[in-house]
Amino acid sequence: MTGPSMTTAPAVELRNVTLAYHTFVAVKDVSLSIRKGEFVTLLGPSGCGKTTILRSIAGLVQPTGGEISVAGRRIDNVPIHKRNIGLVFQNYALFPHKSIFDNIAFGLKYRKVEKAEIARKVKRALDMVRLPGVEKKLPSEMSGGQQQRIALARAIVIEPDVLLLDEPLSALDANLREEMRTELKIIQREVGITTIFVTHDQEEALAMSDRIVVMNKGEIEQLGTPEDVYRRPETRFVASFLGQSNLLPGRITAIADGQARVQLDGGPEIIAAAPASARAGAAVTVVVRAQKVTIGAGSKAMPGKVISASYLGGTAAYFVESGGIRLQSNATIDERVWREGEAVGITINPADCLLLDEKGDRLV
Amino acid sequence: MAANPQTAAERRAPWLLLAPSLITLVLLMILPICIMFVYSFYEFVTAGVEKHVYTTANWREFFSDSYYHMFLWKTARVAAITAILCALLGYPPAYFIAMTQYKHKWLLLLLLIVPFWISFTIRTFSWIHILGEQGVINVLLMKTGLISEPLRLLYTEGAVIMGMIHFLLPYMILNIYVSIEGIDRNLISAARTLGCTAWQAFYEVVLPLSLPGLMAGLLLCFVLAAGSYVTPDILGSTRDSLFGNVIFDTIMGQLNWPMGSALSIVLLVLLGIVAVIYSRFMGLSRVFKGLGA
Ligand SMILES: Nc1ncnc2c1ncn2[C@@H]1O[C@H](COP(=O)(O)OP(=O)(O)OP(=O)(O)O)[C@@H](O)[C@H]1O
Ligand SMILES: [Mg+2]
Numbered sequence: 001m002t003g004p005s006m007t008t009a010p011a012v013e014l015r016n017v018t019l020a021y022h023t024f025v026a027v028k029d030v031s032l033s034i035r036k037g038e039f040v041t042l043l044g045p046s047g048c049g050k051t052t053i054l055r056s057i058a059g060l061v062q063p064t065g066g067e068i069s070v071a072g073r074r075i076d077n078v079p080i081h082k083r084n085i086g087l088v089f090q091n092y093a094l095f096p097h098k099s100i101f102d103n104i105a106f107g108l109k110y111r112k113v114e115k116a117e118i119a120r121k122v123k124r125a126l127d128m129v130r131l132p133g134v135e136k137k138l139p140s141e142m143s144g145g146q147q148q149r150i151a152l153a154r155a156i157v158i159e160p161d162v163l164l165l166d167e168p169l170s171a172l173d174a175n176l177r178e179e180m181r182t183e184l185k186i187i188q189r190e191v192g193i194t195t196i197f198v199t200h201d202q203e204e205a206l207a208m209s210d211r212i213v214v215m216n217k218g219e220i221e222q223l224g225t226p227e228d229v230y231r232r233p234e235t236r237f238v239a240s241f242l243g244q245s246n247l248l249p250g251r252i253t254a255i256a257d258g259q260a261r262v263q264l265d266g267g268p269e270i271i272a273a274a275p276a277s278a279r280a281g282a283a284v285t286v287v288v289r290a291q292k293v294t295i296g297a298g299s300k301a302m303p304g305k306v307i308s309a310s311y312l313g314g315t316a317a318y319f320v321e322s323g324g325i326r327l328q329s330n331a332t333i334d335e336r337v338w339r340e341g342e343a344v345g346i347t348i349n350p351a352d353c354l355l356l357d358e359k360g361d362r363l364v
Numbered sequence: 365m366a367a368n369p370q371t372a373a374e375r376r377a378p379w380l381l382l383a384p385s386l387i388t389l390v391l392l393m394i395l396p397i398c399i400m401f402v403y404s405f406y407e408f409v410t411a412g413v414e415k416h417v418y419t420t421a422n423w424r425e426f427f428s429d430s431y432y433h434m435f436l437w438k439t440a441r442v443a444a445i446t447a448i449l450c451a452l453l454g455y456p457p458a459y460f461i462a463m464t465q466y467k468h469k470w471l472l473l474l475l476l477i478v479p480f481w482i483s484f485t486i487r488t489f490s491w492i493h494i495l496g497e498q499g500v501i502n503v504l505l506m507k508t509g510l511i512s513e514p515l516r517l518l519y520t521e522g523a524v525i526m527g528m529i530h531f532l533l534p535y536m537i538l539n540i541y542v543s544i545e546g547i548d549r550n551l552i553s554a555a556r557t558l559g560c561t562a563w564q565a566f567y568e569v570v571l572p573l574s575l576p577g578l579m580a581g582l583l584l585c586f587v588l589a590a591g592s593y594v595t596p597d598i599l600g601s602t603r604d605s606l607f608g609n610v611i612f613d614t615i616m617g618q619l620n621w622p623m624g625s626a627l628s629i630v631l632l633v634l635l636g637i638v639a640v641i642y643s644r645f646m647g648l649s650r651v652f653k654g655l656g657a
Contacts (some may be wrong), residue, residue, distance in 0.1 A: 060553050080556040081564075087557045093550035097572050110559030111496065199539075 009072030010056065011036040011194040012162050012197035019052055025065070026052045028075060028218040034162075034196065034211075039188055041197045043205040044215035047242070050198040052218075054164045057196070058087045071161045081110070086155030086193075090167040092147045094139035100126075100150055101135035107158035125153040128187060145176045152184070156191060163188070163195045169204065181208060202242050214238050230290030236285065236360030244290040246327050247356075252282050259350055262286055267325035268302055271362060275363040284363070285356040292352035293329035295320060301345030306338045322346055397632070404626035411619040422626040432610070432627070436634070439607040442521065443590035446528045450536040450585045451578060453529065458540035458577075459570070473541075476534045488527050488598045495523055495599075519601040525593040532588055536581040543569060543577025579646050587635050607631055 012034040019027040027049040034040050042050040055061045057068060059080035063076050068076050075083055082115060094103050104125055108118045129149035141149055148168060155163055168184070169177045185208050188195050199205055205212050206226040214221045214229055214237070221241075222234045233239035240247055249262035252274075260274035262284060272286055295304070304322035316337050318329045327346065338344055355363045391559075404422050407415040413520060426432050461472045479487060494500050495517035502514040547570060555565040593608030611631065615624035 055553075058553075058557050060556070077559075080560045081561055083557070085557055087554065089550045089554060091548065091550060093548060093554040095551060095554070106555070107558035110564070154558070219527065 013069040015067040019063045037192045039195045039210045041205040041209040048215045049218040085158035086163045088165045092151040104154045123156040129153045165197045190202045234362045239287045246288045248286040268323035271350045285355040290328040290330040294347045295344040301347045304346045400625040406622040422623045435607045446589040447585040454536035458537045462544035524596045524600040527599040532585045539577045539581035542573040547573045
């Protein structure tokens with residue numbers, strides 16, 4: 001507590017960071033501010049620049065523009081080995097010729113920690129990742145999940161200013177991945193370490209993060225809590241990337257009582273909650289989550305026909321057609337499972353509809 | 365229940381596939397060596413004539429005459445120097461080729477192989493034009509007035525070692541290159557983020573992980589250098605002869621086949637022992653991993 005600026009400085013701050021490989025711009029004007037102890041996830045499709053952002057924070061690649069600060073200190077020009085950043089690689093990158101002890105002790109050795117202290121810290125780190133007593137083994141003698149934990153221990157033991165995790169769970173099988181997800185989150189809370197996590201698995205992102213940065217083509221599409229990005233997508237990309245949504249282009253024909261009447265292109269009319277900036281005559285895209293499209297026998301609802309049905313246990317996934325448009329519906333099964341070819345009524349609650357403008361941004 | 369029993373045909377298949385190599389090896393390697401071994405117990409009468417009676421005279425001569433021991437020792441020394449110099453000279457280019465971001469890496473590798481397109485003997489002779497009394501170096505030094513008489517560069521042990529390095533360096537570079545190429549670049553990045561400078565990361569990660577290739581290269585260069593006789597013949601004086609030249613001279617000069625056979629077996633066995641001890645020490649599987657990984 002040396003001064004107010006120390007306590008309020010974000011743990012990690014990126015200001016207008018741009019990075020180009022030769023002529024290809026991999027990261028475009030990214031600004032991001034992360035609080036101390038926060039768990040932030042970079043989520044986006046393959047090749048959107050997630051790894052590049054992590055590598056530029058670690059210093060493994062040099063941004064072509066912008067500033068990066070860690071713990072209030074500019075680090076763009078600090079050499080890699082003086083940055084004090086913990087990085088866990090997708091393939092773990094454990095040193096195959098060194099024992100588990102030497103792997104974890106590696107960073108401490110270069111921080112001139114004395115021998116007895118190193119031994120104590122390594123032991124504590126191994127306890128923390130629940131692998132006590134494996135000091136003498138070689139990485140090749142450990143399973144994938146165990147190697148994952150060792151890599152985590154190696155990164156955390158140096159008490160870095162920020163922990164960077166590049167798809168650390170993607171090499172694990174589904175069961176182990178879920179287990180490690182929980183464990184990783186517990187360890188992160190225990191240590192209270194600021195963490196940037198990279199994944200293209202949205203479930204992982206939603207489950208683990210304090211905040212999610214949704215990226216596309218090197219740019220930030222949306223930054224918010226898991227609920228924010230899931231329930232209030234700000235762009236067409238976020239709406240289509242997270243979960244399963246229907247994106248229905250159309251035009252607003254009338255607005256009344258806070259509700260907009262939207263004539264869908266080549267299809268029926270739909271009623272959507274009208275945001276303040278909605279104007280009659282504007283071209284819009286209506287976004288409805290597949291879970292919010294319910295089908296039943298109702299008559300006053302939008303009439304439709306089931307094109308395909310998949311029974312998934314508690315829920316069912318349908319494609320239904322209504323007046324020339326096709327809708328996806330993932331509904332819990334209330335009455336019964338509808339079969340292909342059956343005529344049904346489709347209900348969409350206006351409050352569950354979001355409107356995007358022509359550029360693909362959400363109307364507010 | 366029990367695992368599927370192999371049919372007789374399945375059990376035969378590997379042997380059938382191995383047969384051509386096995387037959388070639390036995391006929392062209394093992395058998396001639398055995399014949400040579402038998403020859404080493406024949407009695408030398410006069411140039412080109414030997415009596416087919418059993419005698420240990422050749423072997424007694426080898427074990428008692430320090431002339432041979434001196435050549436053996438010298439051969440080991442020259443081969444070791446050559447191998448070590450090859451390692452020192454070969455590591456940097458191997459590292460460079462493996463690490464370069466240059467798009468046309470294959471071109472650099474091709475450059476390594478280009479010398480093999482020219483006959484080994486011609487390549488060796490080319491040194492005469494560089495090191496000889498009328499060679500490039502002496503002429504240049506004399507022209508610039510740095511020396512008044514040509515230096516004796518050719519027909520020295522240095523020239524022999526130089527010639528062998530010329531011939532062996534590509535083998536060394538390729539061996540090291542393959543093992544560096546196989547190192548996960550993330551390991552270097554990991555070492556760097558954990559606090560290593562670029563040099564320390566090299567020492568901690570690249571060097572130890574490239575050791576199998578380096579060791580394989582050293583063994584290969586040592587064995588090839590120790591067995592060579594053309595290079596010392598062309599680039600060395602009689603004092604710079606190696607054990608291979610002694611064998612050559614015994615067989616082709618004195619036409620003493622029994623003694624020549626004994627000496628050949630000696631060289632073969634000694635190099636075999638070196639390879640075995642070396643692989644025990646290093647783990648031959650690790651050495652081969654350097655070649656394959
Ligand atoms: N060294 C490089 N040289 C040239 N282009 C590169 C290099 N590294 C990455 N790229 C390009 O930059 C873009 C972003 O790469 P990055 O590795 O950051 O993607 P990512 O979001 O991590 O993807 P993934 O989910 O597949 O790991 C990609 O299109 C990639 O092709
Ligand atoms: Mg990546």
